[in-house]
Amino acid sequence: MSQLLKSIVTVIDIFYHYTQGDGDCETLSKGELKELLEKEFRPILKHPNDPDTVDVIMQILDRDHDRRVDFTEFLLMVFKLTQACNKVVSKDFLK
Numbered sequence: 001m002s003q004l005l006k007s008i009v010t011v012i013d014i015f016y017h018y019t020q021g022d023g024d025c026e027t028l029s030k031g032e033l034k035e036l037l038e039k040e041f042r043p044i045l046k047h048p049n050d051p052d053t054v055d056v057i058m059q060i061l062d063r064d065h066d067r068r069v070d071f072t073e074f075l076l077m078v079f080k081l082t083q084a085c086n087k088v089v090s091k092d093f094l095k
């Protein structure tokens, strides 16, 4: 499998790894999102343990306001983060 396809599969795997905590395996509850943020984004979040951080991110991601993050909403976060990382990486390349 190509590296890009592996990365895509990883994104899917990670999402479903964290959705399993409650009865709904298709979406992330706030608690599941908190766990994902703490474990996967610790290096880039200033205050991963801060309850406000989870609330703010939940508000941004939860487009349909059902208080859960579905796969499409999760992808939006990955998309935004990839854009942000691209800026950092391309800045490093241009040095």
Ligand SMILES: [Ca+2]
Binding pocket: 018, 019, 020, 021, 022, 023, 024, 025, 026, 027, 028, 029, 032
């Ligand atoms: Ca769930």
Ligand SMILES: [Ca+2]
Binding pocket: 061, 062, 063, 064, 065, 066, 067, 068, 069, 070, 073
């Ligand atoms: Ca939602």
